Amino acid sequence: xxxxxxxxxxxxxGGRTGRLIAYGLIGIIAICxxxxxxxxxxxxxxxxxxxxxxxxxxVASYDLLIGYTGIxxxxxxxxxxxxxxATAIALKQMGPGWDAVIIGGALGVGVSVLLAALVGLLSLxxxxxxxxxxxLAAASVMAVLASQFSDFTGGEDGIIYKVPKIFSPxxxxxxxxxxxxxxxxxxxxxxxxxAYYFVFFGSLILYFLMLRIVASPLGTVLEAIRxxxxxxxxxxxxxxxxxxxxxxxxxAIAACAGILRAVWLKYTGPETTLSFxxxxxxxxxxxIGGMGTMTGAIIGATVMSVAQFYLKDLMQLAxxxxxxxxxxxxLLDPDRWLLWLGLLFILxxxxxxxxxxxxxxxxxxxx
Amino acid sequence: MKSMTTLVERLGGINLLxxxxxxxxxVLIGSPSTWLTLTIAGLSMGMMIFLMASGLSLVFGLMDVxxxxxxxxxxxxxxxxxxxxxxxxVWVAADSVLLNLLALFAAISAAALFGLVAGWxxxxxxxxxxxxxxxxxxxxxxxxxxxxxxxxxxxxxxSPVAVPRPNFLSGSxxxxxxxxxxxxxxxxxxxxxxxxxxxxxxxxxRVGLLVRAGVENREMVEALGFRIDRLFIGVxxxxxxxxxxxxxxxxxxxxxxxxxxxxxMMIIVFIVIIIGGLGSIEGSLLGALMVGLMGNYVAFLAxxxxxxxxxxLMMAILLWRPYGLRPAVK
Numbered sequence: 001x002x003x004x005x006x007x008x009x010x011x012x013x014g015g016r017t018g019r020l021i022a023y024g025l026i027g028i029i030a031i032c033x034x035x036x037x038x039x040x041x042x043x044x045x046x047x048x049x050x051x052x053x054x055x056x057x058x059v060a061s062y063d064l065l066i067g068y069t070g071i072x073x074x075x076x077x078x079x080x081x082x083x084x085x086a087t088a089i090a091l092k093q094m095g096p097g098w099d100a101v102i103i104g105g106a107l108g109v110g111v112s113v114l115l116a117a118l119v120g121l122l123s124l125x126x127x128x129x130x131x132x133x134x135x136l137a138a139a140s141v142m143a144v145l146a147s148q149f150s151d152f153t154g155g156e157d158g159i160i161y162k163v164p165k166i167f168s169p170x171x172x173x174x175x176x177x178x179x180x181x182x183x184x185x186x187x188x189x190x191x192x193x194x195a196y197y198f199v200f201f202g203s204l205i206l207y208f209l210m211l212r213i214v215a216s217p218l219g220t221v222l223e224a225i226r227x228x229x230x231x232x233x234x235x236x237x238x239x240x241x242x243x244x245x246x247x248x249x250x251x252a253i254a255a256c257a258g259i260l261r262a263v264w265l266k267y268t269g270p271e272t273t274l275s276f277x278x279x280x281x282x283x284x285x286x287x288i289g290g291m292g293t294m295t296g297a298i299i300g301a302t303v304m305s306v307a308q309f310y311l312k313d314l315m316q317l318a319x320x321x322x323x324x325x326x327x328x329x330x331l332l333d334p335d336r337w338l339l340w341l342g343l344l345f346i347l348x349x350x351x352x353x354x355x356x357x358x359x360x361x362x363x364x365x366x367x
Numbered sequence: 368m369k370s371m372t373t374l375v376e377r378l379g380g381i382n383l384l385x386x387x388x389x390x391x392x393x394v395l396i397g398s399p400s401t402w403l404t405l406t407i408a409g410l411s412m413g414m415m416i417f418l419m420a421s422g423l424s425l426v427f428g429l430m431d432v433x434x435x436x437x438x439x440x441x442x443x444x445x446x447x448x449x450x451x452x453x454x455x456x457v458w459v460a461a462d463s464v465l466l467n468l469l470a471l472f473a474a475i476s477a478a479a480l481f482g483l484v485a486g487w488x489x490x491x492x493x494x495x496x497x498x499x500x501x502x503x504x505x506x507x508x509x510x511x512x513x514x515x516x517x518x519x520x521x522x523x524x525x526s527p528v529a530v531p532r533p534n535f536l537s538g539s540x541x542x543x544x545x546x547x548x549x550x551x552x553x554x555x556x557x558x559x560x561x562x563x564x565x566x567x568x569x570x571x572x573r574v575g576l577l578v579r580a581g582v583e584n585r586e587m588v589e590a591l592g593f594r595i596d597r598l599f600i601g602v603x604x605x606x607x608x609x610x611x612x613x614x615x616x617x618x619x620x621x622x623x624x625x626x627x628x629x630x631x632m633m634i635i636v637f638i639v640i641i642i643g644g645l646g647s648i649e650g651s652l653l654g655a656l657m658v659g660l661m662g663n664y665v666a667f668l669a670x671x672x673x674x675x676x677x678x679x680l681m682m683a684i685l686l687w688r689p690y691g692l693r694p695a696v697k
Contacts, residue, residue: 072505122682126689129433129501133637134681140634141678148671276630280513287506331521339517346510349503350496 018360026295029302033200037193044309050196050264052305053203054257059285060210060297061253067292068214069246070226071128074279075119075135078142079251081274082115083108083258088159088268089152096162105259109252116251120244143274158269167195167263195264202260206253211294213249222246277338281308284341287348290355299356311337381692385656392664400544405663411551413652413659414558415620418613419632420639420651421565422606428582428646428695430599432494433501435508437610437636439515440486442629444478444611445618446523449530451477452619459531467533471619478615479608486607490600512629520626527625530618554616561609565648578602582646582695634674635662638681644691653692 029052032039036049062076083105090104115138123134146153153159165171171191213219224232225239233239262268271277281304289300312334319332331339352359375383389406396402423437451474452459458470493511497503532550539548569575580588581595589595617632618624635658643654658677665676684692 066502070502072502118682122685129427129505130641132433132435132505133641134685137634137637137641137678137681140630141675144674145671280509283506283509333521335525336517336521338513339521342510342513342517345513346493346507349506349510353503 022295022299022357022360026298029298036200037196046192046196048305048309050199052302053199054261054264055281055285055301055305056298057203057206057210057257057260058254059282059289059301060207060294061250061257062282063286063289063291063294063297064210064213064222064246064250064253066286067290067296068219068226069222069243071124071243071247072132073135073247073250074132075116075139075142076250076254076282077274077276077279078135078139079112079116079254080258080261080278081142081146081270082112083255084262084268084273085146085153085159085258086111086255087259087262088161091161091163091262092159096164098164101164101259101263105256108258109255112251112255113248116248117244120247121240124243124247125240139274139279140276143270143276146274147270154269156270158267158272160267163195163263163266165191167191167198199260199264202256206256207294210253214294218242218246280338280341284345286355287345287353288355290357290359291353293355293357293361296355296357303356308337311340315340382653384653384692385660388657388660388664392660395668396664401667403545404547405667406660407547407555408551409660409663410656411555411558411659412620412663413656414555414562415613415616416632416635416639416659417558417652417655418561418616419610420636420643420655421562421648422602422609423636424640424643424645424651425578425582425648426599426603426606427640429578429585429595429602431499431501431585432504433508434489434494434603435505435633436489436493436511436515437508437607438629438633439512439519440482440607440610441614441617441632441636442516442519442626443485444482444614445530445624445628446519446528447481447611448474448478448615448618449528449624450523452531452533453529456531459533462534464535467535471533471536475612475615478611482608482611483604485611486604487600489607490603494603516626516629519629523626525626527623530622530624532619532622536619550620554620557616561612562648562652569648574598574601579695635677638677641681641691642684644688644694646695647693650691650693650695 033049033053037046040046040049058076058080062073065071065073065076086108087101087104090100090107094100094103119134119138120131123131147155150156162168168191171194221232221237221242224235224237225242229239232242258273261273265272285297285300285304287300288303289296289298315332315334315337319329319334322328322332348355354361389402392405393399393402396405419437419441423434427433452470455470455473458466461467489511493507494504497507536550536553539546540552541547567575569579577588577593577595577598581593581598585595614628614632617628621628639654639658640651641654642657643650643652657680661676661680662673666673669676
């Protein structure tokens, strides 16, 4: 992993126009997400909006590892899952209350950090490529354990539970003079809205925290390690400790994202938190948005989440249109959408390794 | 204490680890006949895992390329073997051992041939543009793995595929209390033959000498005028063929395979090459045997911990030897 990648320079030196476009896009996305309950009141769009918020955090925390420090981990869903499962189990066992969310969440974050420190110290001191393998193994072991210890985790079915009362749809968040739920632009200000804003502001705080980390001296050291590990070590920075530290931080943030996910969905199962498909989603989002840029996480997560919903519809049409030809309908089946995303992913890594944000930033640099 | 250490070294040093594992298991299990059945199952499983792991380990040792898509060859090997066996159902079910063998031979060689050709193409198209760039290697081979798994799902469908087992390999030998599945003995034998062939090629031939030299120090061999990159394509293709062969054997062992077979095995393969150390087939064999034995013993003692136990084994060995037991590259 000593190889220097040239995408970050594009971002730091980057051209004005491209960056303006990127920031414009982010502004639009931020406004849409902030007003999502009013702009897109239907259930499906709400799900997409909340998913985008959570995945922005998840992808940005993953980017701390892959983009800023240059280490590839496949255990990010493990920490995400730990956060979600700990919250879910606490809510199930202790009943719906804030104490359950706080205790469960704290436990999830604590276990994540501990596990991250263990894995990091064990495998980050040798070749970074070992780390990719060890994390992949650890994540799949965790997934298997979660499905086997079904007394706690509900196995493949997952856990359904109640969340604190303020988030239930029957709660009146704001009331008009008649004591009924206040409607703003035809949308009821009920508990669903409260849940959405809990997710939104939770994500926002975590995102700003990461922006702060990246801008701090720690962030600079991490970039130095990515660019030249030997030189960073020679300058007196303990590379293993820094790498382990950022791995723990990323794990903690992923676990926090897991808490948000658990509270939003009122359901936690392998499919929504631990599965390898989510890891692939995160990888795709990071690469699409642009590695080594915090802004890339926002664009990557949004583009992928929206595309996932519409690509499947599009493929359904294409599959029906080609029904007569052998094998083609099978390849275009909506269940095969990962195939096309995989191809897209390979092409992106070949031709646009800098992702959307990185490419935009460089475009202005070389007009 | 010192004489103890030299005694252990003389007996084989770390090569004794699987034996140690077996002895501990004997104490824990108690019943010798159960223990023997489990040990044979573990050894044959280890041999099949060795087939899958050795190629990956050599490829990494030679060119510093880690192929996350390696498991795609395992899955393709398994499914191709299943299809060939299904197509030759008459031979498979026949009473004649010769016809049985022919069908089996056809299935395994079809898988290996596919691995050879696909491995060569994979190297040219996917790996070549990203030599010496680990980050993009991991990403691109991961992307290739996703695509390959989806192609398997598109061709063979999502439901499990049954793998017919040749007549003479089904059933088991019964000696006293000990039952041994014949297929396991066969898998063990085939794995052992492959290992010995690989060992002979690497240690007795000129090509093997070059491969070993390349693992040791690539630049030096290149400076002496040898084309390591060409050698590498060969090793990659052979490694992929071995993986496909291992997949084919595994399909016969499991008798019911799903599209998830590749990713399931990949985790075990990774654990094996981390335990064994990258770049050496001896290390892969050692790691594979340990993982196979451990998996079977623990599956008997505490079924839920089977995969986790291998993970713990890996962690323990990483603590003890961060580069694995017998690494050829550091």
